Amino acid sequence: MDQESLRLLIRPKIQDGRLPHDGIKRVWSSPSDGETCDACDTVLSKDQLVMEGVTLDLGRRPLQLHVRCFQVWDHERRAISHVTEPTISSGFSFKDRATLIAQNDLSSVAREALEFQGGELTSHFEATLTKQVAEELLAKCTELGLWVGAMALRAELMRLK
Numbered sequence: 401m402d403q404e405s406l407r408l409l410i411r412p413k414i415q416d417g418r419l420p421h422d423g424i425k426r427v428w429s430s431p432s433d434g435e436t437c438d439a440c441d442t443v444l445s446k447d448q449l450v451m452e453g454v455t456l457d458l459g460r461r462p463l464q465l466h467v468r469c470f471q472v473w474d475h476e477r478r479a480i481s482h483v484t485e486p487t488i489s490s491g492f493s494f495k496d497r498a499t500l501i502a503q504n505d506l507s508s509v510a511r512e513a514l515e516f517q518g519g520e521l522t523s524h525f526e527a528t529l530t531k532q533v534a535e536e537l538l539a540k541c542t543e544l545g546l547w548v549g550a551m552a553l554r555a556e557l558m559r560l561k
């Protein structure tokens with residue numbers, strides 16, 4: 401299957417939730433044992449590597465993908481997050497989080513809220529996020545050009561008001 405066909409197959413799956421949009425906690429690869437790829441629905445041959453990912457969604461079994469499908473999935477989910485209004489869980493990337501945590505002038509409450517985002521339940525971040533913290537993080541995201549994070553925070557602020 402070529403790259404474009406894969407893209408057309410994977411994108412709707414991310415949009416309707418058959419493939420996760422975000423919240424992959426851990427990823428590893430191992431030799432395939434004849435698993436079926438969650439992206440292209442074909443069986444992996446034994447000489448291929450399977451990429452497995454544990455999601456933050458606890459009810460979900462680990463994701464199993466071809467290496468190439470994983471790359472397409474990763475690319476597509478990022479592309480989608482630029483055009484749809486993400487929620488704080490789906491839109492706030494771990495990369496943005498890491499960048500923010502690295503800032504020295506962050507308040508301790510904001511830091512604490514961010515630490516929660518890396519925990520078992522991303523929803524805990526929403527639960528601990530106050531308006532004041534969200535505004536502080538939004539200002540930081542804007543300053544640093546973290547637009548996906550900023551969009552997620554803006555959406556969250558609407559909810560908090």
Ligand SMILES: [Zn+2]
Nearest residue numbers: 437440466469
């Ligand atoms: Zn595949």
